[in-house]
Amino acid sequence: KSVAVFNxxxxxxxxxxxxxxxxxxxxxxxxxxxxxxYPDGSVLGWGDGYYKGEEDKGKGKAKVVTSAAEQAHRKKVxxxxxxxxxxxxxxxxxxxxxxxxxxxxxxxxxxxQSFVNGVGLPSQAFFDSTPIWISGADRLSASACERARQGxxxxxxxxxxxxxxxxxxxxxxxxxxxxxSDLMNKVKILFNFNNLETS
Amino acid sequence: xxxxxxxxxxxxxxxxxxxxxxxxxxxxx
Numbered sequence: 708k709s710v711a712v713f714n715x716x717x718x719x720x721x722x723x724x725x726x727x728x729x730x731x732x733x734x735x736x737x738x739x740x741x742x743x744x745y746p747d748g749s750v751l752g753w754g755d756g757y758y759k760g761e762e763d764k765g766k767g768k769a770k771v772v773t774s775a776a777e778q779a780h781r782k783k784v785x786x787x788x789x790x791x792x793x794x795x796x797x798x799x800x801x802x803x804x805x806x807x808x809x810x811x812x813x814x815x816x817x818x819x820q821s822f823v824n825g826v827g828l829p830s831q832a833f834f835d836s837t838p839i840w841i842s843g844a845d846r847l848s849a850s851a852c853e854r855a856r857q858g859x860x861x862x863x864x865x866x867x868x869x870x871x872x873x874x875x876x877x878x879x880x881x882x883x884x885x886x887x888s889d890l891m892n893k894v895k896i897l898f899n900f901n902n903l904e905t906s
Numbered sequence: 907x908x909x910x911x912x913x914x915x916x917x918x919x920x921x922x923x924x925x926x927x928x929x930x931x932x933x934x935x
Contacts, residue, residue, distance in 0.1 A: 719920070740913075756917050760928060785922075792919050805929045814921070818914045 713865040722757040725876070728893070730760045731884045734810050734863070737817060738898070739829040740874040751830050752821040754874055758814045761881050773809070781807035784815075810881060813861035820854075828852040829875040832868035839868045840886045871898035 722736040740754030773781070785807055801841075822830035831852065832839045839884055847866060848857035858866045858879055865884040867875045869891055876894045 710926055719916075753914050753917065755913060756921070758921055788918060792915065792922060805925075811908075813926070815918075818917060867922065 714829065718755045719757065722755060722876075723816055725878070725897060726759050727832065728755055729890065731887075731890075732882050733878050733880045733884070734759060734761055735814050735879050737877045738812075738874055739833075739877060741833065750821055750823050751827075751833060751874060753818050756814060756817065758811065761808070761810065778806055781812055788815075803810075809861040809865065810879070813863070813879075814857065828866065830853040830869045832870045833875045836870050838870065838891060839866075841866050842883055842885055867893050869894040871895070873898075 722738060726733045726736050734767035735756060735758045737756040740749040742750040742752055782804060786804075790892045822828075824836035825831055825898055828839060828850075841850060841855055844859050844864050847855045847863065850856055855866055862881050863879045864882055865878075865880040867878045867884075867890070869878075871894060876898055878890075
């Protein structure tokens with residue numbers, strides 16, 4: 708418990724800075740936070756996330772290739788979550804009724820997930836203290852980690868997990884992005900909470 | 907509502923707000 712005083716607001720700003728300041732086009736960033744309720748922080752759970760979405764390259768909205776039934780399901784879940792958050796009964800809402808893209812859905816579903824004992828992409832990076840960088844749909848499909856395979860199914864081409872002292876920064880993109888040391892360094896600086904927040 | 911952990915609730919709130927901004931851009935006067 709002596710490690711970091713966690714500040715949710717600055718966590719959000721850091722994730723945003725990471726994505727908005729990058730030359731590459733990242734779709735989302737998530738901070739998986741190690742839990743102090745378990746020995747050695749063996750569980751990584753949702754800390755915070757920032758969803759930017761896909762680049763609009765003049766082709767209009769992101770292509771949605773899901774079935775009508777799947778879209779109806781996603782919209783219902785979004786409506787329910789919206790009313791849960793706003794505290795009122797579900798009513799008409801133009802934004803909620805827009806199609807829910809694959810990457811939006813992947814991001815939303817991620818909020819329900821956690822990773823234990825080195826199993827799963829973020830957890831593996833955390834326990835090995837080694838970044839994982841997978842670029843290419845084929846490589847995501849061939850990964851031993853279910854999260855990487857799932858990412859490919861929802862349209863990602865690149866997934867990255869970079870460990871920090873208190874968790875793991877995961878980033879994903881629908882574009883093919885090759886490994887850069889620049890991103891690793893940024894994560895190292897932005898997510899080293901031990902140095903920044905103990906005061 | 908109380909079953910939703912705070913971190914997830916905040917993230918979800920932000921996600922929904924930003925989605926609304928993305929999909930329904932403010933109309934300038």
